[in-house]
Structure formats: C-alpha cells, structure tokens
Amino acid sequence: MTASDISDKHRFLAQGNVYLPHIMIIEKIIEETPGVKTFHFNFKDEQIRDEFTFESGQFGEYSVFGVGEAPFCISSSPTRGDHLEFTLQRVGKVTNALHRLGVGAEIGFRGPYGNSFPIDLLQGKNLIFVGGGIGLAPLRSLIWNVLDNRDKYGDVQIIYGARSPADLCFRYDLDAWGDDKTVDVITTVDRQESRVQSPVSRVEAGNSRLQSQESRVGAGDSRLQTADSRLLREGFVPQVLEQVAPSAENAMAIVCGPPIMIRFTFPVLGKLGFTPEQMITTLEKRMKCGIGKCGRCNIGDIYVCRDGPVFTYAQIKRFISSEH
Ligand SMILES: Cc1cc2nc3c(=O)[nH]c(=O)nc-3n(C[C@H](O)[C@H](O)[C@H](O)COP(=O)(O)OP(=O)(O)OC[C@H]3O[C@@H](n4cnc5c(N)ncnc54)[C@H](O)[C@@H]3O)c2cc1C
Ligand code: FES
Numbered sequence: 657m658t659a660s661d662i663s664d665k666h667r668f669l670a671q672g673n674v675y676l677p678h679i680m681i682i683e684k685i686i687e688e689t690p691g692v693k694t695f696h697f698n699f700k701d702e703q704i705r706d707e708f709t710f711e712s713g714q715f716g717e718y719s720v721f722g723v724g725e726a727p728f729c730i731s732s733s734p735t736r737g738d739h740l741e742f743t744l745q746r747v748g749k750v751t752n753a754l755h756r757l758g759v760g761a762e763i764g765f766r767g768p769y770g771n772s773f774p775i776d777l778l779q780g781k782n783l784i785f786v787g788g789g790i791g792l793a794p795l796r797s798l799i800w801n802v803l804d805n806r807d808k809y810g811d812v813q814i815i816y817g818a819r820s821p822a823d824l825c826f827r828y829d830l831d832a833w834g835d836d837k838t839v840d841v842i843t844t845v846d847r848q849e850s851r852v853q854s855p856v857s858r859v860e861a862g863n864s865r866l867q868s869q870e871s872r873v874g875a876g877d878s879r880l881q882t883a884d885s886r887l888l889r890e891g892f893v894p895q896v897l898e899q900v901a902p903s904a905e906n907a908m909a910i911v912c913g914p915p916i917m918i919r920f921t922f923p924v925l926g927k928l929g930f931t932p933e934q935m936i937t938t939l940e941k942r943m944k945c946g947i948g949k950c951g952r953c954n955i956g957d958i959y960v961c962r963d964g965p966v967f968t969y970a971q972i973k974r975f976i977s978s979e980h
Contacts, residue, residue, distance in 0.1 A: 657846030658708070659833060659840070659849065663733055666712075666832065667713050671968065673768065673835040673946075674766075674947060676723070676766075677719050677764025677765055677766045678700075678701070678704055678764065678765045678766070679700040679701070679762055679764065679765075680697045680698060680699055680700065680762065680764070680765045680772070681697060681698055681699075681700055681701070681758065681761075681762055681765075681795055682695050682696070682697050682713065682742075682757055682758070682759055682763065683696045683697060683698055683739055683759065683763045684696035684739075684759060685757075685758070685759060685823065685904055688743065688825040688827075689822060689824070689825060690789055690822070691746045691819075691833060692744065692745050692825055693743070693744065693754075693755055693756070694731065694741055694742070694743040694826075694931050695741065695742055695743075695744075695764075695907070696732075696739045696741050696755075696948050697740055697741070697742070698739045698740065698742070698762075699740065699742065699821070700762065700911055701712065701816055706761055707739075708736065709768075710730055710734055710740075710768035710771055710772075711734060711768070711775070712730075712733060712734060712770065712773050712775070712794070712797040712798040712801045713768065713770070713771050713772035713773040713775070713794060713797065713798065713938060713945070713966045714729070714730055714768035714769060714771075714772050715727050715729045715730065715767060715768070715769055715965060716726060716730060716765050716766060716767030716768055716769065717729065717741070717764075717765070717767060717769070717943075717946045718749060718750075718763055718764065718765055718945075719750075719763060719765075719766075720729060720753040720754055720757070720763060720764075720766035721762070721763075721764065723749060723750055723753040723900070724749055724750045724753075725750060725764065725770075726750040726751065727887065727940075727943045727946055727961075727964075728742045728743070728744050728793075729742065729793055730767070730797060731743045731767060731793040731794065732797060732800070733796075733797050733798075733799075733800035733801045733802050733804065734797075734801060735800060735804035735805070736800060736804070736845040743790060743793040743826075744790075745790050745834075745839030748827075748871075749808070756814055759765070761896075767946070768870075768917065769946045769947060769961060770946075770960075770961055770962070770964055771963070771964060771966050772966060773798045773910065773936065773938075773966055774936070774966070775801070776851055777820070777908070777961060778802070778908055778910075779808045779809060780808070780810065781809065781810055781904075781906055781908045782810035782811040782813075782902075782903070782905075782906055782907040782908075782912065783809055783810070783811070783813070783907070783908055783909075784815070784817075784902045784907060784909045784910070785798075785799055785811050785813070785814045785815065785816075785910050786811045786897055786909060786910070786911045786912075786913070786921055786925075787814070787815070787817070787892060787893075787909075787912055788817050788818065788824055788893050788913025788914055788917040789817075789818050789819070789825065789913055789914055789917075790824055790913035791824060791913030791917070792816055792826055792903050792906075792912070793826075793912075794803075794890050794931055794938050795814075795910060795912050796826055798877075798910065799812075799814065799829075799830075799833070803807075803833075803836065803839070804837075806838060809850045810906065810907075811840070812838065812839045812840070813839075813840040813842070813894060813900070813902055814833055814839060814840070814841045814842065815842045815844070815896055815897055815900060816830065816841070816843050816844070816893075817843070817844040817845065817846065817891075817892065817893035817896065817917075818845055818846070819845065819846045819847070819915075820845050820846065820847060821845055821848070821888070823845075823897070824843065824845070830963070832842060842869070842887050842889065842896060842900055843889065843890050843948075844888070844889035844890065844892075844893060844896045845888060845889075845890055846890075846891070846892055847890065847914075848890055860869070877979050879889070881969050884968070887902050887931070892917075892920070893917050893920075893921060894917065894920040894921045894923075894924045895911065897921060897925070897928075898924045898927070898928070901928055902928065903928075903929075903932060904925075904929035904930040904931075905929075907934060908928070908934050908935075908936060909925050909930055909934060909936065910927075910936045910937070911935060911936065911937045912937055912938050918976070919976065922935055922969050922973075922976070925969075931953075931970075932970035932973055933967040933968050933969075933970045934968075935968060935969035935970075936966060936967070936968055936969070937966075937967060937969065938964070938965045938966045938967075939942065939955070939960050939964050939965045939967060939972070940956065940960075941953040941954075941960040941961075941965075943960070943961050945961070946961045947961060947962065948961055955975045956973070956974070956975050958971075958975075963972070
C-alpha cells in the first residue's frame with residue numbers, strides 16, 4: 657500500500673486500526689548539528705490538521721514507508737500550532753532513513769502518545785530546566801509553552817549543555833531565550849573543542865550568536881565568552897548546576913539528556929534540597945507499539961509508553977541506577 661492510498665482511506669480506517677499512521681508532509685528541515693535535524697511537518701489531511709491536539713512531553717511513532725517506525729517526542733509547543741516539529745539524532749535504520757528525506761516527503765505519524773509534563777503542578781513554581789544535547793527537544797516544547805503563558809510561572813532558569821560548541825542544538829531558541837529578560841539561560845560545553853581541532857567554522861555555519869570565541873575569558877576562568885558577550889561555560893551539566901545552585905524553594909526541576917547526565921544530575925538536585933517529587937524527567941526506552949500493548953518498553957512494572965514517558969524521580973528512582 658502506498659502513502660497516498662493510506663491517506664485517502666485514513667479517516668475511515670483510523671477508527672478501527674490503532675496502528676494506521678496519519679500521513680504527514682515535511683515542510684522544513686533544520687540541521688541542528690551534523691547528526692541532528694529538526695523537521696517541521698504537518699498533516700496532509702486538513703481536517704485532522706485542524707482537530708489535532710497534544711501536550712508538551714507527548715511523543716509520536718514516526719514511520720518511513722518501507723523502512724519502519726520509531727518514537728520521537730513532539731519538540732514544538734502546543735501553544736504554537738501552525739505546524740508540528742520533531743528533532744532526531746541519526747543512530748540507526750529509521751533515523752538514517754528520516755535524515756535522507758527532503759522537504760515535501762511524506763512520512764507516517766501515530767500519536768500523540770504517553771502522558772505529558774504536569775502543567776498544573778508547574779504553574780506558580782520557579783522552574784529549572786536542565787538539558788543535555790538532544791535532550792533539549794522535549795524540554796523546548798515545555799519551555800515555549802511556559803514562555804507563551806509567562807505570567808503563570810515564577811522564575812525560569814535554563815541550564816543546557818552539549819559536548820562541544822558544535823553539538824549545541826536549537827541555537828536559535830537559546831538566542832531567543834537569552835534575549836528574554838525574564839529567563840536566565842546558562843549554556844555549557846564539556847570541552848571547548850576549538851582548542852583541539854577548530855570546530856568554530858561548524859559553529860559559525862549555525863549562524864548563531866552562541867559562537868564561542870577561541871580565547872578564554874581569563875586565566876583559570878572556566879567560562880568562555882560568546883560572540884555577544886554572553887558566557888558559554890565549560891564543564892559538565894551536573895557540575896554547572898551545582899555551581900549555579902538554584903534554590904529548591906517553591907521550585908521544580910525538569911531534566912532531560914543522556915542517561916549519564918540524568919544519573920549525575922539527580923544527586924546534585926538532591927544536594928541542593930530538591931525532593932524526588934520536585935524532579936521530573938522524560939524517559940526513552942526502546943518501544944514498538946507505543947500504546948501499552950506489546951510490553952516492549954517496561955521498566956519493572958512501568959510501561960514507559962503508557963505510564964510515561966514523563967515521570968518524577970520519586971516514581972522511577974528504584975529503577976534509574978540499573979536501567980537509565
Ligand atoms: C518516548 C521517546 C521519545 C524519544 N524522543 C526522541 C527524540 O525526540 N529525538 C531522538 O533523536 N530520539 C528520540 N528517542 C529515541 C529514538 O526513538 C531512537 O533513537 C530511535 O528509535 C532509533 O531508531 P533507529 O531505527 O534509527 O535505530 P535502530 O537501528 O533501531 O538502533 C540503532 C542504535 O540505537 C539504539 N537505540 C534504538 N532505540 C533506542 C532508544 N529508544 N533508546 C536508546 N537507544 C536506542 C539501538 O540499541 C542501536 O544501538 C525517543 C525514544 C522514546 C521512547
Ligand atoms: S511500546 Fe508496546 S507496551 Fe510500550
């Protein structure tokens with residue numbers, strides 16, 4: 657069956673077959689880093705386009721016809737509704753096939769699935785977003801959601817890190833949040849790679865003000881100057897979080913990044929006085945059905961696709977050291 661056959665029959669079959677994807681058109685592609693792309697996409701069927709809703713934190717199963725499907729979070733905000741976005745790192749079969757697609761290509765989409773960030777619980781609180789690498793993708797959906805309803809939240813702090821300047825995703829968002837006087841953005845890299853192999857040209861290709869300069873701010877200073885005098889720190893995300901030391905009072909920390917970052921971030925938050933109930937993350941387990949039927953995504957008695965992917969640390973701490 658071709659993509660257009662599915663599209664024509666979609667509205668009738670979707671009622672009875674939960675595995676039947678919606679047909680989506682890719683409208684724009686942004687190369688975030690050499691291995692990470694963001695796709696802007698939309699429903700081919702205008703009625704579904706108008707009726708579709710989702711919450712920050714939810715995910716979809718995306719398919720390349722003839723290749724397979726894989727889960728990715730919806731990285732755009734429900735407050736910005738004219739299109740949807742997802743951001744993916746090229747790691748294997750489906751992600752390589754998606755990376756090869758161009759604007760105008762058709763893909764399949766099932767969703768939205770899973771729970772979402774607990775907006776009601778977050779309102780009125782100071783929010784600390786802690787992200788690493790492509791882990792900013794689910795966070796940015798919530799960050800834009802919060803900023804589009806700014807008066808409902810307290811202070812907003814974003815601590816984001818990547819391996820090197822060239823690995824920073826969403827530079828356009830980091831710039832926009834940096835320009836917002838109500839947001840405190842701290843960006844860090846594990847190492848300033850340019851001192852080793854000059855990735856500066858790759859960073860410049862991103863046309864961002866978060867270009868790091870090659871010179872240090874001062875001897876012994878672990879922070880690096882960005883082109884517009886904002887500071888790009890050097891150090892791992894958990895270390896920078898400890899230095900910044902946000903207050904746990906009336907606060908919630910929302911964390912997403914590589915498993916190793918998450919594992920080291922929770923103890924730092926604990927040291928700063930955050931309880932496990934004040935720490936939220938979103939998990940990425942291997943999945944198949946995405947809807948609680950196949951049992952592929954379980955951790956203990958939890959199905960990540962159905963009970964998550966968003967959890968408090970209190971809910972998952974008994975699993976996290978062995979599984980995540
Ligand atoms: C709820 C959810 C949301 C996700 N959101 C995103 C997102 O926004 N952006 C993004 O880039 N990725 C995201 N992922 C991970 C993404 O689903 C996998 O990278 C993808 O399924 C890999 O498919 P593939 O066919 O390219 O890789 P495969 O060919 O299947 O595998 C390639 C390699 O990747 C590893 N791998 C595959 N899936 C996972 C996984 N889920 N976790 C860890 N390692 C895996 C395999 O073990 C293998 O080593 C998410 C996963 C979940 C469950
Ligand atoms: S992916 Fe099938 S039960 Fe979760």
